[in-house]
Amino acid sequence: MNRLSLNQWTTRNWSLPEAIDGCVRHGIEAIGIWREPLHECGLDAAVKLVAGSGLRVSSLCRGGFLTGGEPLDDNRRAIDEAAALGAPCLVMVVGGLPGVPPGLPPSPGFSRSLPGARERVAEALAELAPYAGERGVRLALEPLHPMYCADRAVISTLGQALDLALAHPAEQVGVVVDTFHVWWDPQVFEQIARAGDRIASYQVCDWLQPLPAEVLLGRGMMGDGVIDFRPLTEAVEAAGYTGDVEVEIFNAEVWATDPDEVLATMKARYRSEVLG
Amino acid sequence: MNRLSLNQWTTRNWSLPEAIDGCVRHGIEAIGIWREPLHECGLDAAVKLVAGSGLRVSSLCRGGFLTGGEPLDDNRRAIDEAAALGAPCLVMVVGGLPGVPPGLPPSPGFSRSLPGARERVAEALAELAPYAGERGVRLALEPLHPMYCADRAVISTLGQALDLALAHPAEQVGVVVDTFHVWWDPQVFEQIARAGDRIASYQVCDWLQPLPAEVLLGRGMMGDGVIDFRPLTEAVEAAGYTGDVEVEIFNAEVWATDPDEVLATMKARYRSEVLG
Numbered sequence: 001m002n003r004l005s006l007n008q009w010t011t012r013n014w015s016l017p018e019a020i021d022g023c024v025r026h027g028i029e030a031i032g033i034w035r036e037p038l039h040e041c042g043l044d045a046a047v048k049l050v051a052g053s054g055l056r057v058s059s060l061c062r063g064g065f066l067t068g069g070e071p072l073d074d075n076r077r078a079i080d081e082a083a084a085l086g087a088p089c090l091v092m093v094v095g096g097l098p099g100v101p102p103g104l105p106p107s108p109g110f111s112r113s114l115p116g117a118r119e120r121v122a123e124a125l126a127e128l129a130p131y132a133g134e135r136g137v138r139l140a141l142e143p144l145h146p147m148y149c150a151d152r153a154v155i156s157t158l159g160q161a162l163d164l165a166l167a168h169p170a171e172q173v174g175v176v177v178d179t180f181h182v183w184w185d186p187q188v189f190e191q192i193a194r195a196g197d198r199i200a201s202y203q204v205c206d207w208l209q210p211l212p213a214e215v216l217l218g219r220g221m222m223g224d225g226v227i228d229f230r231p232l233t234e235a236v237e238a239a240g241y242t243g244d245v246e247v248e249i250f251n252a253e254v255w256a257t258d259p260d261e262v263l264a265t266m267k268a269r270y271r272s273e274v275l276g
Numbered sequence: 277m278n279r280l281s282l283n284q285w286t287t288r289n290w291s292l293p294e295a296i297d298g299c300v301r302h303g304i305e306a307i308g309i310w311r312e313p314l315h316e317c318g319l320d321a322a323v324k325l326v327a328g329s330g331l332r333v334s335s336l337c338r339g340g341f342l343t344g345g346e347p348l349d350d351n352r353r354a355i356d357e358a359a360a361l362g363a364p365c366l367v368m369v370v371g372g373l374p375g376v377p378p379g380l381p382p383s384p385g386f387s388r389s390l391p392g393a394r395e396r397v398a399e400a401l402a403e404l405a406p407y408a409g410e411r412g413v414r415l416a417l418e419p420l421h422p423m424y425c426a427d428r429a430v431i432s433t434l435g436q437a438l439d440l441a442l443a444h445p446a447e448q449v450g451v452v453v454d455t456f457h458v459w460w461d462p463q464v465f466e467q468i469a470r471a472g473d474r475i476a477s478y479q480v481c482d483w484l485q486p487l488p489a490e491v492l493l494g495r496g497m498m499g500d501g502v503i504d505f506r507p508l509t510e511a512v513e514a515a516g517y518t519g520d521v522e523v524e525i526f527n528a529e530v531w532a533t534d535p536d537e538v539l540a541t542m543k544a545r546y547r548s549e550v551l552g
Contacts, residue, residue, distance in 0.1 A: 106485055147421065147422070156461070159462075184422040226376060228388035228390070
């Protein structure tokens with residue numbers, strides 16, 4: 001239980017100070033922080049709050065969107081923030097096809113080239129990885145479910161994320177195993193084993209069936225959907241992962257619930273559904 | 277152009293006689309038939325209509341749903357129907373987790389075991405493959421996009437479908453390459469090459485961005501979405517596929533359009549977007 005971490009987006013109506021306070025009150029020892037509420041709070045204030053709380057920061061979410069525009073400066077800022085917070089990793093959502101904004105129709109002149117987009121990811125990663133490593137932050141490549149390939153992440157499988165990560169030293173680039181994104185993958189157990197010490201973050205939430213109209217919000221509380229968590233948890237453990245386990249839920253109903261109730265449910269479901 | 281085939285669901289408001297007539301009027305030489313309109317028409321009447329029209333039947337859609345209940349009898353009937361129509365293959369959508377009906381919440385007591393569901397598919401396939409082969413029909417395993425893993429198909433990638441198919445003689449079991457389902461796959465080109473003469477059907481339609489609320493209806497007219505068709509068409513050709521190319525679109529707007537207009541657009545887009 002002491003490895004359970006609240007990913008802040010699960011209680012997105014809480015500010016960062018409120019989320020830190022909630023974790024402390026509920027005996028949750030770690031938190032995954034998002035940049036938007038971090039900026040609202042201010043980095044220096046957040047660093048002090050975290051230090052005073054005794055919480056571990058399990059990750060900073062998120063960097064990435066490497067396929068369009070000029071992504072390097074903002075990602076360097078995100079790495080600096082992760083370093084300041086003592087977060088071991090910066091979660092990277094790599095971006096979709098150039099010119100296809102998340103959740104929106106493609107812009108005129110967008111690119112249909114997946115190989116081209118993936119090449120841009122590899123190039124940007126080569127720029128950012130040493131910068132991250134020098135600051136003690138690991139870039140954690142997150143394969144997203146293939147339904148987000150067009151607009152959010154051209155990296156869709158753990159195997160693909162690993163292929164990219166392995167081009168860099170282990171302390172610079174790792175991968176995220178997020179149950180929602182990878183549960184369907186016929187190669188998931190083989191790739192988790194292959195990942196070994198490249199696993200930088202393990203995130204859990206359930207796959208709701210049927211999906212809601214806004215597919216980004218199909219992430220449910222563990223036990224409310226169809227995922228069999230224990231074999232995945234056991235595989236991640238067997239691969240050698242000893243870090244925190246973040247619960248990251250994007251769900252309109254969860255967001256409308258009293259966050260204290262969400263934390264209590266999260267603890268109970270973590271115990272009953274996720275632990276091996 | 278003479279390999280273009282109308283998958284009947286693209287013009288689902290047409291009866292089978294109307295769809296056959298439409299193909300003839302528009303100079304489309306092949307048709308993919310669905311079982312529901314086939315049963316409305318009657319098998320004997322359909323066989324006569326097809327013979328009289330001179331059309332090729334590119335596939336019968338669909339068998340499958342092998343993971344729950346007692347699926348064998350109905351699949352044997354589907355194979356018989358395909359044989360009667362002279363369809364070279366029966367498209368197989370293998371089914372989701374046992375107890376998870378398509379598009380609906382899981383039933384009480386549903387199974388979360390993906391390995392168990394996949395085992396059921398393999399077992400049912402072993403029963404059906406020789407039966408199909410004896411009747412000159414190939415079972416065409418269709419990997420569905422991973423977003424349908426829970427409720428429609430626990431086979432999500434071309435590689436996985438091939439692993440299953442290769443346990444049987446090539447004339448008994450093949451695979452479907454459907455652009456909508458496989459375009460995102462980082463291994464798609466490698467797996468198409470590996471498939472070789474196992475490719476039993478090539479189906480095209482676009483991936484709409486953003487997806488509509490009902491994700492089953494995110495299949496768009498070629499050119500209306502984000503898929504780069506030519507490299508996929510070229511890979512399928514290079515693998516040796518010389519069969520028909522079915523346009524299969526599930527889309528509320530397309531269904532609300534005059535089917536004659538849909539066929540004209542389909543021919544134009546097939547030429548401008550799909551042909552290498």
